[in-house]
Amino acid sequence: MIHEIATSTPARSSSNSEVAAERAPGESPLARPRPPARASDWSPTSWKNKPDPQATRYDEPAAVERVVSRIEELPPLVSSWEVERLRSLIAEAQLGRRFVLQGGDCAETMRDCRAGTIVKKLDILLKMSLVLLVGGRRPVVRVGRFAGQYAKPRSRPTELRGGLELPSYFGDLVNGPEFTPEARRPDPERMLACYQHAAMTLNFVRSFSAGGLSDLERPERWSLSFSERDGLPAAVRESFQATTRQLGDALRCMDALGGAGNELSRVEFFTSHEALNLHYESAQTRPAPDRDAYYDLTTHMPWLGERTRVSGGAHVEFLRGISNPIGIKLGPTVSPVDVLRLLDTLNPGEIPGRIVLITRMGATRVGDALPPLLEVVKRAGRRVLWVCDPMHGNTITTSSGVKTREFASILREIERTYDAHDACGTYLGGVHFELTGDDVTECIGGSVREEDLSRAYETLCDPRLNQAQALELSYCIARRMRATSP
Ligand SMILES: O=C[C@H](O)[C@H](O)COP(=O)(O)O
Numbered sequence: 099m100i101h102e103i104a105t106s107t108p109a110r111s112s113s114n115s116e117v118a119a120e121r122a123p124g125e126s127p128l129a130r131p132r133p134p135a136r137a138s139d140w141s142p143t144s145w146k147n148k149p150d151p152q153a154t155r156y157d158e159p160a161a162v163e164r165v166v167s168r169i170e171e172l173p174p175l176v177s178s179w180e181v182e183r184l185r186s187l188i189a190e191a192q193l194g195r196r197f198v199l200q201g202g203d204c205a206e207t208m209r210d211c212r213a214g215t216i217v218k219k220l221d222i223l224l225k226m227s228l229v230l231l232v233g234g235r236r237p238v239v240r241v242g243r244f245a246g247q248y249a250k251p252r253s254r255p256t257e258l259r260g261g262l263e264l265p266s267y268f269g270d271l272v273n274g275p276e277f278t279p280e281a282r283r284p285d286p287e288r289m290l291a292c293y294q295h296a297a298m299t300l301n302f303v304r305s306f307s308a309g310g311l312s313d314l315e316r317p318e319r320w321s322l323s324f325s326e327r328d329g330l331p332a333a334v335r336e337s338f339q340a341t342t343r344q345l346g347d348a349l350r351c352m353d354a355l356g357g358a359g360n361e362l363s364r365v366e367f368f369t370s371h372e373a374l375n376l377h378y379e380s381a382q383t384r385p386a387p388d389r390d391a392y393y394d395l396t397t398h399m400p401w402l403g404e405r406t407r408v409s410g411g412a413h414v415e416f417l418r419g420i421s422n423p424i425g426i427k428l429g430p431t432v433s434p435v436d437v438l439r440l441l442d443t444l445n446p447g448e449i450p451g452r453i454v455l456i457t458r459m460g461a462t463r464v465g466d467a468l469p470p471l472l473e474v475v476k477r478a479g480r481r482v483l484w485v486c487d488p489m490h491g492n493t494i495t496t497s498s499g500v501k502t503r504e505f506a507s508i509l510r511e512i513e514r515t516y517d518a519h520d521a522c523g524t525y526l527g528g529v530h531f532e533l534t535g536d537d538v539t540e541c542i543g544g545s546v547r548e549e550d551l552s553r554a555y556e557t558l559c560d561p562r563l564n565q566a567q568a569l570e571l572s573y574c575i576a577r578r579m580r581a582t583s584p
């Protein structure tokens with residue numbers, strides 16, 4: 099039993115005019131300098147004059163305005179000082195002093211806003227973060243893909259089934275997954291419903307992290323099915339067991355200390371999601387009272403997707419004006435020039451902790467595609483946090499038409515990403531996963547074979563790692579960290 103894993107997850111309520119960016123308790127001086135004043139040609143809605151490759155086609159603009167006005171009146175979901183705290187932690191990660199674990203659903207749903215589902219998600223993120231902490235000997239910053247990951251970019255605007263063509267499912271924030279004209283019609287009221295579900299989720303995350311994690315069971319009892327698997331090389335098995343032993347010892351030691359004054363005693367979760375539906379994002383974008391700066395207060399860390407990182411596009415326009423730390427997804431076709439241009443636009447003042455570059459190249463392409471980006475960013479002296487998303491470049495479709503990802507490819511992309519960073523002398527400071535705490539069968543690997551996929555395939559968009567697969571990956575990463583850290 100671990101006593102009192104207290105949290106510093108901030109739960110301060112905020113009002114509409116709130117966004118005092120005062121220094122949060124324990125915030126590092128690296129949080130300085132403060133975000134600069136906003137550009138004079140930017141406003142929370144200036145994105146409306148730019149092309150949006152993933153724009154939602156609502157058929158009643160007046161209804162959109164009504165909902166947006168209501169969300170504008172509602173309290174923000176997070177506060178600017180929480181956002182500033184995350185930025186200061188990312189600033190430290192950029193210097194190699196922390197590691198970031200980002201993970202959660204591909205497409206969060208309102209139906210899954212349930213205590214058990216959320217607890218399992220927090221549980222797996224917490225366990226993974228402890229394993230990574232032991233492996234890397236650095237504090238781990240936990241960032242969930244939750245409390246807002248309700249909008250999905252799609253490759254095609256429509257879906258064809260049996261001769262019927264309907265809009266694709268763009269996430270609960272936009273439309274419903276059922277293949278009917280009614281469900282697939284974009285409904286602005288969903289923005290309000292998702293705001294409410296995000297608020298409920300966050301409320302639960304905050305109260306849970308304040309006390310619920312004290313029941314975290316001993317690592318020796320975690321279901322580490324992989325460590326018993328035949329064929330696992332003895333050295334790998336031994337390294338996994340060493341990690342478990344070390345973690346168990348550390349937790350027992352913390353127990354003895356009463357959980358206080360110890361990095362392990364702080365269970366802090368931040369939120370993130372793709373800033374895709376800009377009506378929703380801009381409705382919660384609020385000015386700081388003490389200077390001319392804005393925060394998107396739907397989440398701590400919004401990110402720019404692979405399909406929306408177009409220079410001159412609506413999403414880049416929106417994100418350049420807010421002060422949150424932002425993620426930028428980079429796929430295998432991005433050029434070094436594109437990356438530098440994005441950095442110039444999104445972080446002209448070189449604010450520490452502002453930029454997280456999330457590479458998602460695919461195991462087969464990462465070896466060629468990543469090194470030129472690392473080199474050019476390093477040579478330009480730009481301060482970023484490099485994070486590996488080994489999910490999005492490794493999606494395949496089985497012969498029976500099921501979207502999946504193979505554990506082996508996911509792991510291979512992580513290994514090759516580490517290799518590229520080692521060769522360039524840059525720091526891989528985080529990982530990004532689509533995962534769930536539930537025992538789903540969406541990715542192939544471990545006990546899930548291709549023929550098992552239909553058993554518990556629940557995702558509404560892309561395949562997620564289940565609890566055992568996610569935990570195994572964290573052990574593999576910890577092993578790699580041990581091999582490289584001094
Ligand atoms: O999560 C990422 C994207 O939203 C997803 O891969 C898009 O899937 P699609 O190619 O089926 O539209």
Ligand SMILES: C=C(OP(=O)(O)O)C(=O)O
Pocket residue numbers: 204251372402403404405427428458490
């Ligand atoms: C859409 C996503 O990723 P990407 O933009 O990298 O495809 C995602 O992470 O949900």
